[in-house]
Amino acid sequence: MDTETQFSDTIPQPGVVGQPLSRVDGWAKVTGQAKYSAEYNRLPGLSYALIVGSDVAKGRVTSIDAGAAQRQPGVLAIFTHQNLPKLAKSPNNPDDRRALASSGMSFFPLESDQVYYAGQPVAVVVADTLEHAQAAAALLRVSIAPEVPVSSYEAKNAELYVPKTIRGYAPGVTKRGEAQAAFASAPVQLTATYVHATTHHNPMEPGATTAHWEAPDRLTVYDTTQGVSETQKTLAAMLGLAQDQVRVITKYLGGGFGCKAWVWPHVVLAPLLAKAVGRPVKLVLTRPQQFTGMGLREEQTQTLKLGATREGKLLALVHEKTSTTSPWEDWAETNGRIINMLYACPTFEGTYRLAHANVMTPTSTRAPGDMPGSFAIECSMDDLAAQLNLDPIQLRLLNYAEVDPTTGHAWSSKSLKECYARGAELFGWNRRNPKAGQTREGHLLVGYGMATASYPVHGSQGTARVRLYADGHAVVQAGATDLGTGTYTINTQVAADALGLPMQNIRFELGDTNLPTTQWSGGSTAAGRVSSSVYLACQEVWQKLLKVAVIDKKSPLYGAKPEDVAVEKGRLQLKANPAKGEGYADIMQRASLSDVEGSALGKYGAGYEAPKATANANMNKKEDAAPHSMHAFGAHFCEVHVDPELGTVRVTRWVSVMSAGRILNPKTARSQVIGGSIFGIGAALMEQTVRDPHLARYTNATLADYHVCTNADIPNMTVDFIDEHDPYVNAMGVKGIGEISIVGVTAAVANAVYHATGKRVRSLPMTPARVL
């Protein structure tokens, strides 16, 4: 079916879409029935692999004594660079990298004696039990001749450079207009430098892969991945298999935050070892290994120069970011993106500076780029407001971007003004004393801060399949993953409404490469893409039933024109005369159809008005081909109490208002926003991984020493959504809510700290020593 022309906005209201329903997978989780990737324990002969990491950040393996380890009971194999089976395609081979686009790094360990980062696997032990593997690993002697490592871009031996591109696509330098000149002549000039600590994703569930060769050419992998298809493709290439010979299953995830979006060495090692020992192998990263096994958010410094008129109109933004990358690739978060697009500023210049250091490649971490970028722009905007005696919201409205400043395109929809207004009202922003450092509650200083949030609707597409049975049940399938945030639930809701069936009659299946292929749960794309493909697949089911009905003389719809028929609660009926119609079951029974199947592609930019807009655009000009700029927007409001003697900061009130297209489920969406905000408050106040400047090793790679927010750190949070109807982003009009929720959070906290104390803290985390 040509889905781009036939559908319209026909999700029936009121239905279950838009209702604050609890997660359909909730029962399975709280009763322990939900099987995570490390819980497939009944596989015959299951054995356990344990990675042995280098404790040296740079050097060369000079000798390996595996004798004592080898003699331990239960040991099946010990692999090092001397005997690890070869990969068919390796990230170390530049010619292979295209096929391995989802590899977390363009590096694979254990292919040479070189050590490039602390924690790099130098050996891996396989045994019949985890305890036997641990005992053997403890006896393994790997000698490494150490060299002086580069610990970060700040180290004396670091060499800074401006890359041609970062992550292979974003330019190292971006220019829009003459920002340097505009800054130099601006009547108001602000220059500020912002520093971010290294942070780690730390999902509750660590990286884990269980590999089972069911036949020599048939591999099943239970993996903690945000994208089963991407992992399937990468594993097949690395192992020299056809894609269909690898099945990847991820039924549940205990969080991911971006680190599970890529294929890391352990994911490949598990099937490689399983093949070598002839038994299924389970490989789970320990918590310390989680800090050296699946990427990180890189430490970074940003300098932002902001030029404005005396009235507060932006004239220039000049941004420089300096950060650490691995020895192999030019990786950096794209901070410049949000700084370039958030406000109506005529000029922008952004430069990325990198230094290779002895760390693994950083990776996507919840709202990569936009999260730290928003810290710089949103703190600087707060400074500008203070300098000009303007209210922070007033200043933002003064610079409101009515079109996307980077392209000149209209927004597909934008409700940011409504977010500011609603947030201010819920928060009581008008009670804010315009002067900083003036509000007290007892001996505590009280501060109010706010910040803008935005996140793009990224390109993505994928398929879903729906099978409707004559007894009124349906199975809906898409090879998506649920990070724990609601993919199961929202798609069950969409199918229920689209088919007119109760939720409990729908079974939504995901997390398996045997299901229709869809892309990863990353970049906040899954909700919009998967729900759109489900909705369109349901539409195909109606279309098929309609075709059967209109040629069936016994149907009340016999001879009806398709455009005169509507779908309502499991019935097809005439729009003009709803009584004239019948249920699916009747149509199917008369035609002896036990089931009807539909499948469809859900696609970015394919909202129901999109074909018209595209047709109207001048397709000869490349920049008109996508006539709308698609972003979610929002605003965070934060109250802090700061102890002036101790420098401790406590977030005491929080309001987030988001506009992200159709909110499929306000309860799961609210949980996303709360989760993202807490993640951001953690980055603002406590999260940091400390890398020893001499050894380039992490000193706090445990959850005891790496501080994350607990319940006691978080107040009761208020979340609201602006009802937004976007006919362009995708068939369901959903923009996604997973990443925007963290954007602007650190700035909202820092702005509140400034308002409380009169002191601007520009280094994260804002520990008491920095606040005092």
Ligand code: MOS
């Ligand atoms: Mo997200 S950081 O793209 O998983």
